[in-house]
Amino acid sequence: MTTGLRHIPHAVLMLALLTAPAAAVPQGSAAAAESLSLCNAVDEMPEAQRANVLARGEAMAEAALAADPNDGRAHFALFCHLGRRMKHAGIGFSQLMDLQRLKREINAAQRLAPDDADVLAAKGALLLELPRLCGGDPAAAERLLRRALAVEPDNTDARCYLAAALRARGESPVDAPPDC
Numbered sequence: 329m330t331t332g333l334r335h336i337p338h339a340v341l342m343l344a345l346l347t348a349p350a351a352a353v354p355q356g357s358a359a360a361a362e363s364l365s366l367c368n369a370v371d372e373m374p375e376a377q378r379a380n381v382l383a384r385g386e387a388m389a390e391a392a393l394a395a396d397p398n399d400g401r402a403h404f405a406l407f408c409h410l411g412r413r414m415k416h417a418g419i420g421f422s423q424l425m426d427l428q429r430l431k432r433e434i435n436a437a438q439r440l441a442p443d444d445a446d447v448l449a450a451k452g453a454l455l456l457e458l459p460r461l462c463g464g465d466p467a468a469a470e471r472l473l474r475r476a477l478a479v480e481p482d483n484t485d486a487r488c489y490l491a492a493a494l495r496a497r498g499e500s501p502v503d504a505p506p507d508c
Contacts, residue, residue, distance in 0.1 A: 356392070356401025363388035364401060367408035378416055385409045400440030404447055407433035411454075427462060430454070445480035448472045453489045456496075469493055 366385035370378055386409040392402035410430045414423055434454060437447045452472035458464030470493045476486035484505055491504030501508075 356399045356405075357396060359388050359392040359395075360399050360402035360405050363392065363405035364408060367405060367412055370412050375416075378412075382409050382413045382416075386413070398440060400437050400444070400447075403433050403437040403440065404444075404450070407437060407450065427458075431463065443479050445476040445483045445486060448476035448479065449483055449486035449489060452476060452486065452493075456489055456493055466493055466496065 363385045366381055366388070370381050370385070373381060386406060389402050389406035389409060392399050393406065396402070407430060410426055410433065414426050414430065417423070431454075434447070434451045437444070438451055441447050449472070452469040455463070455465045455469035455472065470490065473486045473490040473493065476483055477490065480486070487503070487505055488508035491501035491508045494501045
């Protein structure tokens with residue numbers, strides 16, 4: 329009987345860890361939120377407007393970070409703007425410097441908001457999209473995407489990127505949204 333009782337504190341500790349609320353996701357500043365909204369809307373804008381909007385949003389995110397270097401949303405917004413700018417600019421030598429900065433910003437966002445499903449999905453997508461030579465890591469990407477879905481099961485971006493990762497591995501994703 330005492331043998332079973334010895335394991336109770338361990339079981340209680342495990343149950344507490346599993347049911348504890350996730351770490352609070354930093355809300356970030358109003359400037360960071362506005363910058364992130366701009367970034368999320370830029371792909372729907374006419375091409376002639378994109379560069380100006382990306383530059384304005386990037387400046388807003390940088391200003392938010394200057395005011396508070398621990399603003400997780402500002403790091404995420406800056407990551408978003410850098411990524412969109414790189415996507416629309418195409419490949420060039422300056423992309424290598426931008427890529428390093430992009431990685432620093434998503435790592436900072438994850439450090440400050442380790443349980444934010446959008447941050448986890450974005451980092452997973454980045455690791456999935458990058459070639460191995462540039463830091464791509466499909467296995468780490470899949471772990472991050474699964475973690476994002478554990479935090480927020482309805483996260484469509486995480487679900488679509490996970491489906492892509494599984495397809496790349498030759499598996500058929502079971503519950504991929506139809507528009508992935």
